[in-house]
Amino acid sequence: MKRDLEADYARLRAQLQALQAAPVKDFAKIDQLIDELEKLQLAIKAEHGLQGNNPIE
Numbered sequence: 001m002k003r004d005l006e007a008d009y010a011r012l013r014a015q016l017q018a019l020q021a022a023p024v025k026d027f028a029k030i031d032q033l034i035d036e037l038e039k040l041q042l043a044i045k046a047e048h049g050l051q052g053n054n055p056i057e
Contacts, residue, residue: 005047009040 016033019026045051 005040005044009037009044012037012040 012033016030016037019030019033042051
């Protein structure tokens, strides 16, 4: 079964936005979500034949 990377990305973005809006910030969880989002972003780009974070690839 193929993983829906874009749905996972949207879910993590929503979680991140909720954490950022919380009155008490959980910075460890925010950092963890950012790391997970970066990995998903790279996986999504790889599906489209792109590698890395260089926008001029």
